[in-house]
Structures are given as structure tokens and as C-alpha cells.
Amino acid sequence: MQHTGHAMLNASEQLVVAAAAAAAPSVFNTQPWSFVLTDDGLEVHADPHDASMPTASAARDVRLSCGAAVFNSRVALARLGHGSRVSVLPDAGDPLLVARVTATDDAPDPALDELYRWVDSRRTNRYPFRPEGIPAGVLALLHDAARREGATLRLLDGEPEYQRMLTSIRHATWTEDEAVRDDRDARLSPRTGRPAIPVGNLGPVPRRELPDDPPVRDMAEGLDLPGRGSAAFEPHPDLAVLETADDVPGSWIAAGQALQRLLLEATGHGIAASFANQPLEDAELRPDVSSGAAHHGHPQMVLRMGYATAQPPVSPRRPLSEVVRPGRG
Known part of the structure; x- marks a missing residue:
């Protein structure tokens, strides 16, 4: 389908899109991203500072996490009644700019709109699963x-x-x-004040x-974490x-x-x-x-x-004020 034009977002819609992007899963809940809100969407930037575990997959994990945030922004735009266009790695001179997500005036994808209801319900579940297999x-x-x-x-x-x-x-x-x-x-240490993954x-x-x-x-093997x-x-x-x-x-x-x-x-x-x-x-x-x-x-x-035997709480998220950078027109 041809994209017939950009769709302008008001401030409230921009925050809906940013909040959905920030709810994405990330490596060890490090949330290695920042967002720049624009009049017609947002930019997703990789923010690997203090986010990458010292593993061979660190750079890949950061981009995977950011990709999940990109998808959530598309889902939010569909819920707001917009189509979307994604430009991946649009600036060769800025490898930390992962993607630009642009709202269009095309009809929203109903499949993406349907998925929006699960953005806040999705959990990484580290509890035991029941024995029955997935149909x-x-x-x-x-x-x-x-x-x-x-x-x-x-x-x-x-x-x-x-x-x-x-x-x-x-x-x-x-x-x-x-x-x-x-x-x-x-x-994971409670001494950090805000452990990456709480006990629950x-x-x-x-x-x-x-x-x-x-x-x-066991992500906390050897640590004495009550509860x-x-x-x-x-x-x-x-x-x-x-x-x-x-x-x-x-x-x-x-x-x-x-x-x-x-x-x-x-x-x-x-x-x-x-x-x-x-x-x-x-x-x-x-x-x-x-x-x-x-x-x-x-x-x-x-x-x-x-199928899980327990539902964990929602993982803590950084405030939007920490992950949203000044926008551009």
C-alpha cells in the first residue's frame, strides 16, 4: 500500500507511543534505549551506556531490545488509528540511531491494533511452567x-x-x-537502591x-535475597x-x-x-x-x-523523563 502522507501526533499521542516503546522487554531489564519524540512519530536510539552485560552477545542484545521497542511503537500507533513506516538504521553516521518510526495517514493494521491490549500484560516469566505442551x-x-x-x-x-x-x-x-x-x-544487589530485576x-x-x-x-544464584x-x-x-x-x-x-x-x-x-x-x-x-x-x-x-504456574509483577521501568530526549519538529 502506498503511504499517502505523514500523520501529525499531539503531545498526548506522543507519550502513548513512548510509553508503549518503553514497556518492551530488554536484556536483563536494562532498557538500553532512549527516544526522541517527533511531530510524526519517534526515533529509537540505542543507549548502551552501563547497559551491556560483559558477554559476547552484548551489542546484539542491545539492538534486539531496541527492536522490541520499535515494534511496540508500531502497535501503539495502530491503536491511535495510524499506519506506520519504519526506517531501520537510517543514518550511517549515527550507528546508535536504531530506527525512525513515522506515523502515516494510512489505515491502521488491525493485527497490530489487536496486540496493543497485551503490551502491559506481557511478562518475562521465570516461574515454573505446567507440564502440558503448547497446542x-x-x-x-x-x-x-x-x-x-x-x-x-x-x-x-x-x-x-x-x-x-x-x-x-x-x-x-x-x-x-x-x-x-x-x-x-x-x-541485582539491593544496595543499588533499584536492582535491575526485583525479587518478585x-x-x-x-x-x-x-x-x-x-x-x-537462576539469575541470582548464590545471592541471599529474602522472599x-x-x-x-x-x-x-x-x-x-x-x-x-x-x-x-x-x-x-x-x-x-x-x-x-x-x-x-x-x-x-x-x-x-x-x-x-x-x-x-x-x-x-x-x-x-x-x-x-x-x-x-x-x-x-x-x-x-x-503455561505459567504464577504471574510475576510488571518489571520496573525507568521514568519516561529518563528515556525521552528533547524532540524535534
């Missing part, structure tokens, strides 16, 4: 959500690939670099009841890999948009998700994630999905 029909919708944004969601539903992934997740967890653990511990969002300490550790990373408790986790969660054909910054931003689209779709069907990206944070282990014969490209995210 094939819902999985098909999640596959389609990723495809619409130029990515592939590959469900790991066969052996030996599924077991190989579990082994990679456990191995990456056991061999995690000490600097990464120290950095994460510092971000960390989930319980995984209880070991089987010969192998559960395939869930967490412990729980047995499902030994065989539904695992999927989000992949893109290429592995460049534009692909990472596309993966972030695909991730958020499928997460909002999943939320609407009662499906919870968390991430098992440990192998992707290790440059030596990442190729193992795409070693299956059926892989469709470069792995960007590993998702654990299922």
Missing part, C-alpha cells in the same frame, strides 16, 4: 508472528536436537565467565530433584530458537521486532515465556545452537515457553 494451533500463530517480521521461530521438538540444546544451556551456565556473574550480581520477578530458586540441573538459569523460596521446574520445557537469515545489526533489530510480536501473540493466548540465551552469550557455544540440519539461519534468541 499446535497456537505454535503456528507464533511461527507466523515471527515470519511476518522476517524471522523464523524453530521449535525444538525432536531428538537429538532437543537434548543437545539442554546440554548446551547447562554447559553455558556451568562455565559462565566470572566477570559476567559479578556484573549480574552487582545489578526473579522467580524461585530452581530445586534440583533430578540427576540433571533444571534447564532454567524467593524454591520450586521444582519442569524438566522438559518447550524450547524454540528465533533465527534470522543474516547476522548484522539490521537483522538483530528485525529479530527484536519478531520477538516482541510473537511474545504479544503468546500473551494473548495465555502462553508465558522466559529466555535461555546462555549458549548465545558464549561465542564458542553459539554455533551449536544452529547446528541442527533444519536450522534457518543465525540464532538470536532461545525461548522457554509454556
Whole structure:
């Protein structure tokens, strides 16, 4: 469809779009972005200062996070009755400018409008999941959500690939670099005044009841954080890999948009998700994630999905005054 022109946003509409963008998931809830509000949309800028964990995937994770914020802004524009146009990495001289999102006077995409209701309900859920699997029909919708944004969601539903992934997740967890653990511990410490992930969002300490550790990373392993408790986790969660054909910054931003689209779709069907990206944070282990014969490209995210036994609170967000920069006309 031809875009017939820009749509002007008033101040109230600009804040709706910014708030939706800020509600996106981000690596370790670091919210590594800033927004510039414009008369006809917003710009999403990467803000990696003090946001990147010291892992091999740090730069990719920041762009993925920003891509999720880009998608949420499109959803908000649809709810406001506008179409949208996205220009990814529009300024070669400014690599931190991730995207410009422009409101158009085209009719809004009804599929995006429908997803808006789940923006504030979506959670990263680190609690145990129930044993039943996700129905094939819902999985098909999640596959389609990723495809619409130029990515592939590959469900790991066969052996030996599924077991190989579990082994990679456990191995990456056991061999995690000490600097990464120290950095994460510092971000979780109550002494910071505002830990990146509060206790209620960390989930319980995984209880070991089987010969192998559960395939869930305890983000606060070794930290004494009152109120967490412990729980047995499902030994065989539904695992999927989000992949893109290429592995460049534009692909990472596309993966972030695909991730958020499928997460909002999943939320609407009662499906919870968390991430098992440990192998992707290790440059030596990442190729193992795409070693299956059926892989469709470069792995960007590993998702654990299922029906949750508990709903965590909403993760804290930085005030808009901290993430919105002065706009331009």
C-alpha cells in the first residue's frame, strides 16, 4: 500500500507511543534505549551506556531490545488509528540511531491494533511452567508472528536436537565467565537502591530433584535475597530458537521486532515465556545452537515457553523523563 502522507501526533499521542516503546522487554531489564519524540512519530536510539552485560552477545542484545521497542511503537500507533513506516538504521553516521518510526495517514493494521491490549500484560516469566505442551494451533500463530517480521521461530521438538540444546544451556551456565556473574550480581544487589530485576520477578530458586540441573538459569544464584523460596521446574520445557537469515545489526533489530510480536501473540493466548540465551552469550557455544540440519539461519534468541504456574509483577521501568530526549519538529 502506498503511504499517502505523514500523520501529525499531539503531545498526548506522543507519550502513548513512548510509553508503549518503553514497556518492551530488554536484556536483563536494562532498557538500553532512549527516544526522541517527533511531530510524526519517534526515533529509537540505542543507549548502551552501563547497559551491556560483559558477554559476547552484548551489542546484539542491545539492538534486539531496541527492536522490541520499535515494534511496540508500531502497535501503539495502530491503536491511535495510524499506519506506520519504519526506517531501520537510517543514518550511517549515527550507528546508535536504531530506527525512525513515522506515523502515516494510512489505515491502521488491525493485527497490530489487536496486540496493543497485551503490551502491559506481557511478562518475562521465570516461574515454573505446567507440564502440558503448547497446542499446535497456537505454535503456528507464533511461527507466523515471527515470519511476518522476517524471522523464523524453530521449535525444538525432536531428538537429538532437543537434548543437545539442554546440554548446551547447562554447559553455558556451568562455565559462565566470572566477570559476567559479578556484573549480574552487582545489578541485582539491593544496595543499588533499584536492582535491575526485583525479587518478585526473579522467580524461585530452581530445586534440583533430578540427576540433571533444571534447564532454567537462576539469575541470582548464590545471592541471599529474602522472599524467593524454591520450586521444582519442569524438566522438559518447550524450547524454540528465533533465527534470522543474516547476522548484522539490521537483522538483530528485525529479530527484536519478531520477538516482541510473537511474545504479544503468546500473551494473548495465555502462553508465558522466559529466555535461555546462555549458549548465545558464549561465542564458542553459539554455533551449536544452529547446528541442527533444519536450522534457518543465525540464532538470536532461545525461548522457554509454556503455561505459567504464577504471574510475576510488571518489571520496573525507568521514568519516561529518563528515556525521552528533547524532540524535534
